[in-house]
Amino acid sequence: MKKYTYTDKKDTRSGFGAGILELGRTNPNVVALTADLAGSLKLEGFIKEFPDRFIQCGISEANMIGVSAGLTIGGKIPFATTFANFATGRVYDQIRQSVAYSGKNVKICASHAGLTLGEDGATHQILEDLGMMKMLPNMTVITPCDYNQTKAATIAIADYQGPVYLRFGRPVIPIFTPADQKFEIGKALMLNEGPDVSIFATGHLVWEAIQAGEKLAEEGIEAEIINIHTIKPLDEEAILTSVRKTRCAVSAEEHQLNGGLGDSIAQTLARNYPAPLEMIGVHDSFGESGTPAQLMQKYGLTADKIVEAAKRAMERRV
Amino acid sequence: METQQLEQIAVQVRRDILRMVHAVNSGHPGGSLGCTDLFVALYFDVLRLKRDDQGKVIFDMDGRDEDLFFLSNGHISPVWYSVLARAGYFPVSELSTFRKIDSRLQGHPATAEHLPGIRIASGSLGQGLSAACGAALAKRLNGDDKHVYVLMGDGEQQEGQVWEAASFAPHHKLGNLTAIIDLNHQQIDGPTDLVMNNRDLGEKYRAFGWNVTDMKGNDLADVLRTLHESKNDSEVPTLILMHTEMGYGVDFMMGSHKWHGVAPNDEQLATALNQLPITISDLKDY
Structure with missing residues (x-):
């Protein structure tokens, strides 16, 4: 990693x-x-x-x-x-x-x-x-x-x-991206290449995905981590190229599962290359008061949950 | 242009409106007929439009260094389409495509089909005054001294966004903005006073900081005079209460909400057209 x-x-x-x-x-x-x-x-x-x-x-x-x-x-x-x-x-x-x-x-x-x-x-x-x-x-x-x-x-x-x-x-x-990195709309960014599982994250969950990648590496799992900063137009090519290699995926976002990044990736996979997808996000629920860290913990938007999702995705791989 | 000439154009535009809505058995003739005199006055006299060397109107989306018009109550699209075509923005023959598949003349005005003359979609009510405020601000930022006009319906005044924009325009000193309300006292469900009483719109706008004036919307001389005068304040936006009669020009359509969104049948069209003899030329296509 x-x-x-x-x-x-x-x-x-x-x-x-x-x-x-x-x-x-x-x-x-x-x-x-x-x-x-x-x-x-x-x-x-x-x-x-x-x-x-x-x-x-x-x-x-x-x-x-x-x-x-x-x-x-x-x-x-x-x-x-x-x-x-x-x-x-x-x-x-x-x-x-x-x-x-x-x-x-x-x-x-x-x-x-x-x-x-x-x-x-x-x-x-x-x-x-x-x-x-x-x-x-x-x-x-x-x-x-x-x-x-x-x-x-x-x-x-x-x-x-x-x-x-x-x-x-x-x-x-x-702050972990380079200050001089040019932003290209619709172009996903490869953060780590790996053969075992694709992790597609956006927004605040990208850092959590990196943390998850480190934890997975400690267990001998090399995750491919991709920052999908543009939800639309979606970089379908980057997603499909990765999943064709890993044959399983995780999405992670601070959003409802309905309508979010995972939803878009699921459509892309279903249309082109069906593969197991585990989705980290909020399950048809409103939020509530609390500190940001407490809320991310309670609603399962953490590195640990991404690790668990990655393992589930790998187990479901056919 | 002479008032008499404008009156002749207005008769032709009313014929266009009736024939357009009749041809597709849908659309909104009532408000279109009531606002015809305003549209004719704007496009054939008041608006300083961009033109080429031959005097033909030119359209570009930015609309710099020319007066701009926005239609907020987009359902009266037939009158706008007819006047835009008669003013030279697109061929009059295209009016025959109104509300049909693959047409640039959508049921409600849209930019998606790139119809010259239209700068923003409208139809979902309450949004036009905000857009006009933005365009007026852009003119000021660009050092462009031309004017922005926007037409709204009186029923439309029930939308909350209108009052957000009504606060915004005087606060930002948009003297280059004239808003017009088509005060015909009718909306789909009936007389405005019964559906949701707007009470005294003039007092409301005055309280928000606008200049407010009245205009006889079906009297072209009064329309011309009032529109020209509304440009004279450099810091305070002007609201014109345009008193019109829905369905004006066709006796059986006048003053009733029943013709808000209903097309005439063959017999009714013939009766209506008899009251409006051809002044320029009808479309050949229908």
């Missing part, structure tokens, strides 16, 4: 804040919007340097999505920001009609996704957003795994023409 180390830990939302500040300096068409969550989205740097390109919408997410769509008419590249819950479920129809169906170049940037939002509880912990967004035609869906990758993804989506959903979060987690 390839060794992954880290020297620093940060939240992925801060990677977004750093990315949009850099975009402010390099792309005059980039504008940032928020619905009363500028601090939570780490927009302070952008606001300070580019006050005229920051648009405060107040607590009105539906309007923010519509204003964003309108801003693209005139060539602006709007980054609409709020918590993932309010950026998707609350405004699904606005995104559907005014952004996705209309093919507008809006970047929906969503923080505090998933269980790791923590103490605020289930009202704020959306676990369905990837499913909703990936079902929309024209929508690109991205879940970067750490600070560096979130920054790189933020910068990359400004150059892509079309609607994007970029999902990140609140907890402080290890």
